[in-house]
Amino acid sequence: MTPSIHMNRIVQSEINYEQLAPAFFAGVISLGNRVHGDNYLTDDLIADYYAKSFIGTTNASWVALYANKVVGFRLTFAHTQWKADEWCSPSLWPVDPNTVCYFKCNTVDPAMQGYGIGSTLLSKSIDCARNQGAEAGLAHIWLASPGNSAFKYFTKNGGQLIKKHPNKWRYASIHEGYDCPVCEGYCECEGAEMLLQFQAP
Template identity: 85%
Template sequence: MKPSNHLSHIIQSDIYYEPLAPEFFAGVISLGNLVHGDNYLTDALLADYYTKSFVGNTNASWVALYKNKVVGFRLTFAHTQWQTDEWCTPTLWPVESNTVCYFKCNTVDPAMQGCGIGSALLRKSIKCAQAQGAEAGLAHIWLASPGNSAFKYFTKNGGQLIKKHPNKWRYASIHEGYDCPVCHGFCECEGAEMLLQF
């Protein structure tokens, strides 16, 4: 259930944001696996993602905290720290691929949705990505999110659809132990390749 406007205002004043750091890893993994399915995040994966968040001392990944608990996070790879793959279509991007950061994941505790956490995390990641030298950010949006909320959220914040990719997470479900929360058996969810220019 989303909070009322009054409660949302009270909660927003109590939410604070910090760059991702190892002391938040356990909370990030727990929330990520709750929302996205078992083994979506592991200690090894998150440690790797954390390293990819940096250019120099600037970290583009952030967490949201409420009463010292992780209630949201955005994992963002710096534009120099990731490689395009078969799910990317750089020939359709309006900017050079080497200026694009990667929005790996945005997650908000279902009980805290509607409090502006996702948008606040995105703004903080964009500011850091710009400082790192990025001109845009790419995301693969989960089109099976409840009410297609992920696509709506990213579109509302300026994301443009580039291409839809069937079975985006199937490999992870077959070979990496990912347990999709909506598919029975192996994941067949479609991912939307979306780009947000800064």
């Protein structure tokens, strides 16, 4: 075994996964804003997202911890806790829209990429969403991510492109204080509406 592979396995063994809880809010906000831009997450938003993660006692949102620090998170809304908006195309979805959860955000600290954190978070969220009664998950993928990595990642995991939406986050940049990390002025980034159907366990 080469030293790099050995170190990789050591790091992976020290990453802990926990369902999202208020104790992790500050770390999630800090990481989310550092990666996606200022005001991407706020105290009010994370509290709202947390509430939408539940059906009963089952929570579909997860965090990854390394050395007691949040190094990744996936925020997932239960299928009964969100409504399709103008950026959604339910008539094009190959499943009942009432059985679709929403993958709000997946974020991994750039320094911790390559350890399988994103895939593990996705798997855990899918398991919980399926237990809640969901048959698929919808996401709006940021097409301006470096190397278009977000789109490639979601596609690799089974995501199907439904439709592309220009200026997906423009409203947030104008009215909610969101500061896009790649656009000067108001955000003009394109979002890809993608659906991932869950396989039977």
